[in-house]
Amino acid sequence: xxxxxxxxxxxxxxxxxxxxxxxxxxxxxxxxxxxxxxxxxxxxxxxxxxxxxxxxxxxxxxxxxxxxxxxxxxxxxxxxxxxxxxxxxxxxxxxxxxxxxxxxxxxxxxxxxxxxxxxxxxxxxxxxxxxxxxxxxxxxxxxxxxxxxxxxxxxxxxxxxxxxxxxxxxxxxxxxxxxxxxxxxxxxxxxxxxxxxxxxxxxxxxxxxxxxxxxxxxxxxxxxxxxxxxxxxxxxxxxxxxxxxxxxxxxxxxxxxxxxxxxxxxxxxxxxxxxxxxxxxxxxxxxxxxx
Amino acid sequence: xxxxxxxxxxxxxxxxxxxxxxxxxxxxxxxxxxxxxxxxxxxxxxxxxxxxxxxxxxxxxxxxxxxxxxxxxxxxxxxxxxxxxxxxxxxxxxxxxxxxxxxxxxxxxxxxxxxxxxxxxxxxxxxxxxxxxxxxxxxxxxxxxxxxxxxxxxxxxxxxxxxxxxxxxxxxxxxxxxxxxxxxxxxxxxxxxxxxxxxxxxxxxxxxxxxxxxxxxxxxxxxxxxxxxxxxxxxxxxxxxxxxxxxxxxxxxxxxxxxxxxxxxxxxxxxxxxxxxxxxxxxxxxxxxxxxxxxxxxxxxxxxxxxxxxxxx
Numbered sequence: 370x371x372x373x374x375x376x377x378x379x380x381x382x383x384x385x386x387x388x389x390x391x392x393x394x395x396x397x398x399x400x401x402x403x404x405x406x407x408x409x410x411x412x413x414x415x416x417x418x419x420x421x422x423x424x425x426x427x428x429x430x431x432x433x434x435x436x437x438x439x440x441x442x443x444x445x446x447x448x449x450x451x452x453x454x455x456x457x458x459x460x461x462x463x464x465x466x467x468x469x470x471x472x473x474x475x476x477x478x479x480x481x482x483x484x485x486x487x488x489x490x491x492x493x494x495x496x497x498x499x500x501x502x503x504x505x506x507x508x509x510x511x512x513x514x515x516x517x518x519x520x521x522x523x524x525x526x527x528x529x530x531x532x533x534x535x536x537x538x539x540x541x542x543x544x545x546x547x548x549x550x551x552x553x554x555x556x557x558x559x560x561x562x563x564x565x566x567x568x569x570x571x572x573x574x575x576x577x578x579x580x581x582x583x584x585x586x587x588x589x590x591x592x593x594x595x596x597x598x599x600x601x602x603x604x605x606x607x608x609x610x611x612x613x614x615x616x617x618x619x620x621x622x623x624x625x626x627x628x629x630x631x632x633x634x635x636x637x638x639x640x641x642x643x644x645x646x647x648x649x650x651x652x653x654x655x656x657x658x659x660x
Numbered sequence: 661x662x663x664x665x666x667x668x669x670x671x672x673x674x675x676x677x678x679x680x681x682x683x684x685x686x687x688x689x690x691x692x693x694x695x696x697x698x699x700x701x702x703x704x705x706x707x708x709x710x711x712x713x714x715x716x717x718x719x720x721x722x723x724x725x726x727x728x729x730x731x732x733x734x735x736x737x738x739x740x741x742x743x744x745x746x747x748x749x750x751x752x753x754x755x756x757x758x759x760x761x762x763x764x765x766x767x768x769x770x771x772x773x774x775x776x777x778x779x780x781x782x783x784x785x786x787x788x789x790x791x792x793x794x795x796x797x798x799x800x801x802x803x804x805x806x807x808x809x810x811x812x813x814x815x816x817x818x819x820x821x822x823x824x825x826x827x828x829x830x831x832x833x834x835x836x837x838x839x840x841x842x843x844x845x846x847x848x849x850x851x852x853x854x855x856x857x858x859x860x861x862x863x864x865x866x867x868x869x870x871x872x873x874x875x876x877x878x879x880x881x882x883x884x885x886x887x888x889x890x891x892x893x894x895x896x897x898x899x900x901x902x903x904x905x906x907x908x909x910x911x912x913x914x915x916x917x918x919x920x921x922x923x924x925x926x927x928x929x930x931x932x933x934x935x936x937x938x939x940x941x942x943x944x945x946x947x948x949x950x951x952x953x954x955x956x957x958x959x960x961x962x963x964x965x966x967x968x969x970x971x972x973x
Binding site: 377378380382384385397479482483486490 | 706709731732737746747748749758759761764766776791811812838845
C-alpha cells in the first residue's frame with residue numbers, strides 16, 4: 370500500500386496483546402538510552418573492572434600463570450567472598466553512575482514536552498508506563514551488575530577445584546539478591562527524581578545528591594549525637610553492610626556501623642515508598658490544580 | 661447506539677463541580693463541542709478518556725463505560741490534546757510509530773501506518789526531522805498524525821486549530837473534512853471558534869457553566885432553513901405578495917420593500933422573478949437565510965442551564 374494514499378480508515382487488523390504494550394515502552398526506552406554515546410562510554414567503563422576481575426580469577430586458578438606472575442613467591446589473591454564483595458561493590462557503584470545518566474533520558478524527554486497526555490491516552494496505565502521505564506533501566510543496570518558478577522562466579526566455579534561451588538553457593542545467591550536490591554533502589558530513585566526535574570543534566574546531579582547528601586547528613590547526626598543510627602541515612606555504608614551479610618564476607622566496616630538488618634530493610638523500603646509516592650504524584654496525564 | 665452517551669454525568673475537580681449532570685446522546689459523524697472558556701469542554705474530553713473519574717452518573721463511548729472500560733475506550737480512540745504534547749527528541753515518524761505501537765499495532769504495521777498518517781496530514785517531507793525543530797503548525801499536525809495512525813474509530817480533537825495561521829488553519833479544516841468524508845472515523849472536536857465547528861461538524865453540543873446549554877443537529881438545522889429567503893424589492897409589493905401566496909409560498913412584507921418567504925420545495929427561484937415581472941416589481945436582492953451556528957450558540961448562551969433551560973433542535 371502506498372504511503373501517498375490520501376484517505377484514512379479505521380484499523381481492523383490484528384492488535385498486539387495488552388500486556389505487550391509494556392514491552393513497547395521497554396523497547397523504546399532501551400533504544401533511547403543506547404542512542405547516547407555517553408551511555409555506551411559509561412557501559413564500557415563499567416565493564417572494565419569485570420575484565421580485570423576475570424583476569425584475576427584466571428591467574429588465581431592457573432598454576433602456570435600464577436608462577437609466572439608471582440615469580441616463585443606466594444600469590445596474594447584469594448577468590449572468596451571478600452573478593453566477590455569487592456567485585457559487587459565496584460559494579461554497583463558504576464551502575465549508579467550509569468543509572469544517573471540513563472534514568473533522566475527515559476523520563477525527562479517525555480515530561481519536558483508534556484508527552485504524557487498523549488502517551489496515557491493510549492491503552493497504557495500509569496503503572497504500566499512506570500513499569501516499562503523501570504524494566505528498561507533494570508535491563509541496562511543488570512548488564513553491569515548481576516550478569517557480569519554471576520559470569521565471574523560461574524567462571525571461578527569452573528576453574529577452581531571441585532567442591533568450591535557447593536561450599537560457596539551463598540556467594541552466588543548474594544550476588545543476585547544484592548544486585549537486584551541495589552538496582553531496585555537506584556532505579557526507583559532515578560525515575561522518581563527524573564520525573565520531578567525536567568532538565569536532564571540537573572536530574573543526573575540530583576540522583577547523585579540523593580545518594581550522597583543524606584550520607585553527609587547522617588555523618589553529622591552520628592558525630593553530634595554520638596549514635597550509630599545516623600548511618601541509616603548513609604547509603605554506601607548501609608549497602609556495604611547488606612552485601613557483606615548476603616555474601617557471608619567478613620566485616621570490613623568498623624563495629625559502630627553495625628546496623629540491624631531489619632532497620633536497613635525498613636529504611637530501604639521507606640526510600641522506595643517515597644519514590645513511588647513521587648512517581649504517583651508526577652506521572653499523570655493531567656495535573657488537577659486544587660483551589 | 662450513540663457515539664457518546666452522557667447519563668447525569670458529574671465531575672468534580674479540586675472539590676469544585678466542573679460538569680454538572682450532563683445528559684444526552686450524540687450520534688453525529690462529526691460532533692462539535694462548543695462553549696466559553698471554563699464551560700467544561702476539556703473536562704468532558706478528559707472524562708471520556710478516563711483521565712477524570714465521574715463522581716456521579718456515567719459517560720459512555722460506543723457503549724463502553726469511561727470508568728470501568730477505559731482501556732477498551734482508549735483502544736478505539738485517537739486523541740489530539742490542546743497543548744503541546746510530543747517527544748521533541750524523536751523524529752516525526754518514530755514518534756507516530758511509537759504511539760501506534762502503544763495503541764496495539766504490530767511494529768511493521770505501525771511503521772507503515774506512521775508513514776501514511778504523516779503523508780496524509782502533510783508532514784511527509786519532514787517526517788525524519790526531530791519534532792523539536794517543527795513549527796507550531798507542524799506540531800499541531802504531528803499530534804493529529806499520531807491520533808490517526810492506529811486507525812481509531814473516534815478521533816477526539818481539543819482545539820485543533822489553536823495557534824495556526826489562516827493558511828494552516830484552512831489546511832487543518834480541509835484535512836478534518838477529508839477524514840470526515842471517509843465515514844469510518846467519527847470526530848469529536850472541541851473548539852471555541854464557531855467557524856471551525858460550523859465548517860466540519862454535523863452535530864453540536866454547547867456547554868455553559870458545566871451544563872448542557874444546547875444539543876443541535878446542524879445538518880437538520882441547515883436543511884430546515886433551506887428555503888427561507890429574504891427579498892429586497894422596489895415597487896408595489898402587496899399584489900406581488902398575493903401572487904407568491906398563490907404559488908404556495910408563505911410571505912410577510914416589511915417596510916422598505918423587504919419580503920420574507922418560506923418557499924415550498926417545488927418552487928424554483930426563477931418563478932419569483934417571473935411573478936415580480938408580472939406585477940411590476942423589481943427584485944434588487946435575494947438572501948437565502950439560514951439559522952447559523954452563531955444564532956444557535958447565542959441563543960444557548962442566553963439560556964440558564966442551571967434552571968433546566970436548554971436548546972434542543
